[in-house]
Amino acid sequence: MAKKQVILGAQFPGVNNFTVWSDPAAGSQIAFSSFRHFAETVERGKFDFIFLAEGLRLREQKGRLHELDVAGRPNTLAVLTALAAVTQHVGLVGTLTTTFNEPYPLARQLATLDLLSGGRAGWNFVTSPGAFTGANFRRGDHLPHAQRYERAREFVEAARQIWRGGDFAVLSRHFDIAGRSGLGPLPQGAPVLVQAGESDAGRELAASHADVIYSRHSELEAGRAFYADVKGRLARYGRRPDALKILPGANFALGDTEAEARDKAAQIRLQQVSPRSAITFLEQVWNRDLSAYDAEGPLPAIDPDVEADALSQGRAMRYDDRLATARKWREIAERDGLSIRQLVIRVTGRKQFTGTPQAVALEIERHVQEDAADGFVLAPHLTPGGFDEFVAKVVPVLQDRGVFRRDYAASTLRGHLWAA
């Protein structure tokens, strides 16, 4: 049987705590030249798509704007459409909330991106509820948490109607809209739909409506369990297992030898987690001001504050059981003799493919062949050159092993994802 092909997405390293800005090689996160360099590089590497995350309000910590991480990003759809003009093949996937957008304007914009890119648009639909982000929008905090997936489903269904072109009319719990769209039919029929929710409702919506899941389950065993769970939900909707691609997020560190790669990975983690960043992470769990603590010293003896409002706002990652998390972190720190910073480096890291280009390629391939993933959304730690080495050294190994395209065989994102 032919080997499964690896799908590769490239996340632009912008507003994220894995983005390193203190390195001399770190360039602008906002200049279009950075986006262009990034896009041209991954297109040279025959990647399936570029991926942009979303955050519609600057992050805050202790009621103040968070200063330690990269902040400032372009409008997602605007920069993706600009990139469509300077690339030919690579897919363009943006994260856009169903909460602070409305179906007609957003579906029309996604249709425009699909049209101007010749069928390369993708939409990661996220469900960010809440007063925090709502403060920047006309409708404010309009959506109870329990209804966010209901609105998301109705939103996606309305968008699909609009993408077909011609008359549309939607009357549902969240929408009462009608009109006539002049843009359909689109090059891809509809932009590729990506979903990134973890909850049962999120997985179910992915199974019924999405083409791709962007997940956090990048380790082999956790990945296999997640993969089996989500693929197992598809039959209920009359969909084949291949209809939904599972792409966990991951980072990478390369070296000429295993030892060099490990050093590099450790170095990157130190850059990602500065002493002040370590305290900030800890504060997210402890929910207390810990600025008096030494990041190179032991964890606080006091327990998290479970009564107060969340001290950190605007992040996709949340810690729901603070006491249990704190207990677990203390155990790890005591067992292995870790300082606050070392502990944070250990527990907040996500999958980091580390090794020689050959070893990293083999590990990526293994995850895919063993059904822990259909591919990955990779995020480098540097902009704009974070993929230069990966494209020069890892991609050729994947190509030689027959698991990654040598050239684009299709012109649309759907065509890339279902090429085999």
Add this chain to the structure above:
Amino acid sequence: MRIALGLEAAQPGLLPLLADPGLLAAIDATAELLTLADGFAQPGADGPDALLLANWLGARSRQVGILPGVAVNFLEPFHVSTGIATLDHVTEGRAGLLVQPLRGARPAQARRAIGPLPGFPEPEAAALAADTAEAIAVIRALWDSWQDDAIIRDPVSQRFVDAERLHYIRFQGQRFSVLGPSITPRPPQGQPVVAIDLQASDDPAQAAGAELVFLGAEATALAPALRGAPLVFADVLVGDSARPGLRWDGSAGQLAALGRLPGVAGLRLVPADPARDLAPLLAALPPVRPGAGSLRQRLGLPPAPNRNINVAA
């Protein structure tokens, strides 16, 4: 005399024209700026989103200023502000915003397309005009919400940004509020050029928040009323169309004469059928000064100070 081009994103045949590098080079060489009217919720003929089309064009053009039309009453000012800021980053300072009041049946159609939503204006003239003024205020305040030097990348304090140089805008309007700051750093021009389309029947007071006004082909008589305030461009129709108003006869002499209309700083040439009219029009126009800098500089507008910086300090 300055020359602008007035295009509509939904015009049939426009996209293949703009995809032609030769034609785009001719636009760069002859027009100071172009506007792309948006067909938001125009039944069956809404066409592509003008703001996105502008970004696509921005990445492929070199000189021309680009002002996409935006039906601000039916969109989120926050998204519009970051979208235009992004256009300014993509073009390195050639962006503007064409505020596009919808008229006739279109406000009701636009409202039907987004639904009856809290925080959005009722589709009647006074509410729309008031909302337009508020939307412009929010969009502009968000552009100033990052100081130019907000990104510090300071290894000593381990800070990427300085929160003292980022500002909540705390806008409180009649129907909605916006807190800020923007998620997009200040655009290269500080304030991209804000323009508005006015027709003969419009209240000139709407132009208060704009630096550039386009007077519809029948509205030239409003020009003297706008004197002293913003830059005024008069629309001139190109090619046959049933529309009344100023019309170009194809001669350079007539263009120069039209450019001397009282109160008018430039002309916006509006081709009736771009596929037929645009190439000959561009061939007949004199070249613009190349390399003239940002759109603000091209138009002779002063640099935009940031409202959050105390000049005295």
